[in-house]
Amino acid sequence: MSVPARCVHQAMADPFAWDEALLRRYDTHGPRYSSYPTLYSFSEAFGERDYLAALTRSNTDARPLSLYVHIPFCRKACHYCGCHKIATRNAKLAEPYLSRLDREMVLIKPHLDTRREVAQLHWGGGTPSFLSLDQMSDLIDRLDARFGLSNARDRDYAIEIDPREADVFTLRHLQALGFNRLSLGVVDLDPRVQRAVNRVQPRVLTEALLDEADRLGFHSLNLDLIYGLPLQTRDTFAATLEQVIAMAPARISVFNYAHMPERFAAQRLINTEDLPGPKEKLAILRTTIAMLTGAGYVHIGMDHFARADDSLAIAQREGTLQRNFQGYSSHAQCDLVGLGVSAISSIDDVHVQNHTHLAAYEAALDASHLPTARGIRLTFDDRVRWHAIERLMCDMALDLDELSETFGIDAPRYLANSLSRLEALQRDGLLSFESHRIVATPLGRLLIRHLAMAFDVHLSPTPDERFSRIV
DSSP states (O other): OOOOOHHHHHSSSSSSSOOOOHHHHHOOOOOOOOOSOOEEEEEBBHHHHHHHHHHHHHHHHHEEEEEEEEOOOOOOOTTOSSSEEEEEOOOOHHHHHHHHHHHHHHHHHSSSOOTTEEEEEEESSOOGGGGGHHHHHHHHHHHHHHBBBBOOOEEEEEEEEEEGOOOOOHHHHHHHTTTEEEEEEEEEHHHHHHTTOOOOHHHHHHHHHHHHHHHOOOOOOOOEEEEEEHHHHHHHHHHHHHHHHHOOEEEEEEEOOOOOOOGGGGGGGGHHHHGGOOOHHHHHHHHHHHHHHTTTEEETTTEEETTTTSSSHHHHHHHHOEEEEEEEEOOOOOOEESSTTEEEEEEEEEEEEEESSHHHHHHHTTTTTTEEEEEEOOOOHHHHHHHHHHHHHHHHHEEEEHHHHHHHHHHHTTTHHHHHHHHHHHTSSSEEEEEEEEEEHHHHTTOOOOHHHHTTTSSSSSOOOTSBOOO
């Protein structure tokens, strides 16, 4: 496939000196740090009673609430997918699930002060647009009845959309329900790649939804792409990026495909020989960063890009960007309540996950118990390290004086072992020490997960292949 000359020029105009050998050396397995401690440190000894106690404690600080609702259904399984999902074309299967979601809300409600604003709402999956319009209305009504949804202008109410399952009427309905932000799954616009991953999605579907969403006034529209898929090359992905840039979404997420067929059965349908090799995959990443930054997008961190006037970029500049189980968020200091199978909550000083298997989730609720599968209560040390890791992931820097003041510690002394681990990364040019600040270099931003790992005392000394690769 030929690529427009402008794409090639942008791809070659690197925003920083590229060191492929160094990137390869540091391209180990590591956490994405949507929480600390990470999911693999959660304990099954943490149960429903522990979660209910955390819900009650959280009312003291009365922080705003962020609700995440997991809809596990999708009509067709994409071969790359590693999400907790149920592939079915039977929309009726959603009815008993919605009833159990309501039961989960009923069990949680007595323990939460529902005068707390629901500043953030996110429906993920699976494919939330699997639900019919009536089912969407029903779920919003249930959420409003249990928690009281917000109509504030600065609320962040988002839903993930599959463009193959939505149209302009869907968007108008979502707007009427109070949603004001959309995330559209695109993956790749190359038809050959789409066929290889079982997700055929003509560009016109995405363009039509983007145009209508913009007309209706949805803000911070996001498109999700994935690099590292079968048959992708730097040239084919540049062609996709060229088209996406022309659509001008406020945010673009470019996720690194993690091929783990031993964990995800659907991935076994991918021909491993068609996957781009390490050298080509790095070239795709290099092209992506050059083209998106050249088009005016700010590289927020890891796989997220946003226009300079978007709320994510503004939050990062102001030092209020937050990282949680949905990724980067401009709504800092919310307590997150996760609803649905496999959903994760982060409230007060605990992280909690629901059962990941639908049968276990259903059985717990049918017995009038919350579907708590495992969790962890953070120690003082966990909270210090989570704050350090989150600031690194969000600010690409860590202010040790601010950390000392926040927790009443001498941060350089308290984190001496972690700081000593960073010395090798400093010698390799991934970070600099500026007074009492640790600042990631442009190359270090690509390996920010590696910098964060220096503060993780729960992590095994050897790379854990349960985690995805860093680059």
